[in-house]
Amino acid sequence: MSQPGESLRDRKKRRTRAALERATVRLAAERGYDHVTVEEIAAEADVSVRTFFNYFASKDEALIGADPEAGPRMAERILAAPDDVTPFQAYRDSILAEITDELNNARDLWLLRKDVLMQRPDLLVRAFANSAEYEQLLASAVGQRAGLPESHLYPRLLVAAGSAAFRCAVTRWALDDSVALGDVVGDALDLFGTGLAHVPHHHEGGTS
Amino acid sequence: MSQPGESLRDRKKRRTRAALERATVRLAAERGYDHVTVEEIAAEADVSVRTFFNYFASKDEALIGADPEAGPRMAERILAAPDDVTPFQAYRDSILAEITDELNNARDLWLLRKDVLMQRPDLLVRAFANSAEYEQLLASAVGQRAGLPESHLYPRLLVAAGSAAFRCAVTRWALDDSVALGDVVGDALDLFGTGLAHVPHHHEGGTS
DNA sequence: CTGCAAAGTTGCACTCACTGCAAAACTATC
DNA sequence: GATAGTTTTGCAGTGAGTGCAACTTTGCAG
Numbered sequence A, B: 001m002s003q004p005g006e007s008l009r010d011r012k013k014r015r016t017r018a019a020l021e022r023a024t025v026r027l028a029a030e031r032g033y034d035h036v037t038v039e040e041i042a043a044e045a046d047v048s049v050r051t052f053f054n055y056f057a058s059k060d061e062a063l064i065g066a067d068p069e070a071g072p073r074m075a076e077r078i079l080a081a082p083d084d085v086t087p088f089q090a091y092r093d094s095i096l097a098e099i100t101d102e103l104n105n106a107r108d109l110w111l112l113r114k115d116v117l118m119q120r121p122d123l124l125v126r127a128f129a130n131s132a133e134y135e136q137l138l139a140s141a142v143g144q145r146a147g148l149p150e151s152h153l154y155p156r157l158l159v160a161a162g163s164a165a166f167r168c169a170v171t172r173w174a175l176d177d178s179v180a181l182g183d184v185v186g187d188a189l190d191l192f193g194t195g196l197a198h199v200p201h202h203h204e205g206g207t208s
Numbered sequence C: 001c002t003g004c005a006a007a008g009t010t011g012c013a014c015t016c017a018c019t020g021c022a023a024a025a026c027t028a029t030c
Numbered sequence D: 001g002a003t004a005g006t007t008t009t010g011c012a013g014t015g016a017g018t019g020c021a022a023c024t025t026t027g028c029a030g
Helices: A008-031 A039-043 A051-054 A057-062 A071-080 A087-119 A124-132 A132-146 A151-177 A181-194 B008-031 B038-044 B049-055 B059-064 B072-082 B087-119 B122-130 B131-144 B152-177 B181-194
Strands: none
Touching: A008 A039, A008 A051, A008 A057, A008 A087, A008 B072, A039 A057, A039 A071, A051 A124, A051 B152, A057 A087, A057 A124, A071 A087, A071 A124, A071 B122, A087 A124, A087 A132, A087 A181, A124 B122, A124 B152, A132 A151, A151 A181, A151 B152, A151 B181, A181 B152, B008 B038, B008 B049, B008 B059, B008 B087, B038 B049, B038 B059, B038 B152, B059 B087, B072 B087, B087 B122, B087 B131, B087 B152, B087 B181, B122 B152, B131 B152, B152 B181
């Protein structure tokens, strides 16, 4: 939880950010996303409204609370993968790593978010819209590994497939969480991997 | 252009809607999306601000101007396809049909949108967020044809792949429009069809 | 043509997300 | 404990978006 070389300042910042994220999710789950104002969230987290916007560019962003370093981290991971790993596998691994990490740190928040996102599925799409800049970063990493020219569709498409997989997995998981979210995302990515041209067979507990 | 059984009222509505869409795209391309206010758009189209919001729920929506009947139309088309057509093919055809239609009616607008979307790629993502409700509709249609239970990932994933394909295709087409947008979308969908596990070969004018 | 009902338009008042700026509070460092 | 760098905050303002009630236009029937 608390890093070694972390100053008081950094610790406070992390705490405030986390408090705002928690407050947003908690209140939204309780009262419904658009019956909660930023003012209330800020009050709940004991900071001013202005400070809320120092941490998050929008209410949407605070609800999802995406780690701004996740994008760069994934890109690095993709580039660092061994040579015999395909770009697809590298990207798949980087996604699953982030997700398991996230769930280990904040599983409870995702259980609350689930309810909010079931009411407002568009918020999940918007969350990815906010990080549209990072898509470019990831696409470059994939493209580099794949040895494809900047103009090729494949990298962009693979990255977009990742968002789509995550999004669909959450929606699906929200309806029935008997399979862990990470596993559903994995299944979704595998479907993208083998192709959607043909309808997959419908077998029960398909975790892998 | 003008339908047969269309009253004066309906004609006026269509004209107003089109005028608002045009004004939004034109001004956004000219000055940049967020240096244009709804007030200016409404003025350009000779209606009140309030009327703007009678036609579009948000500025985003007006920029993309997605036909609200496109979703239902596609769903119908999917269900109406012959039995020997796979859900994938049926969905692919329904997308391409809409796109060719749209480009035939408003190619000029897309040339302007291109510039706006290059500056603000997130707007394209947001556009799909707005029509997140229709995703459910399309997923049901796909699921029905595929004979899969409501809970299965495949329909949702296929539909999301469609959005992703369109989105990536537009981004790619914005950088280099030597290949028609419809063809790029087709290529993207084919990649999803055959699977992303392996990097595709890079051949030049791949229209089909 | 007239008058009535339905649909569309508008203005108004309001809420709320979000931004820039400058002052105040706080933390780190020497 | 003074000083420099960061973070927090208040304030004033912009602009998106909504509900409501009045007003205008269109459709239609007598």
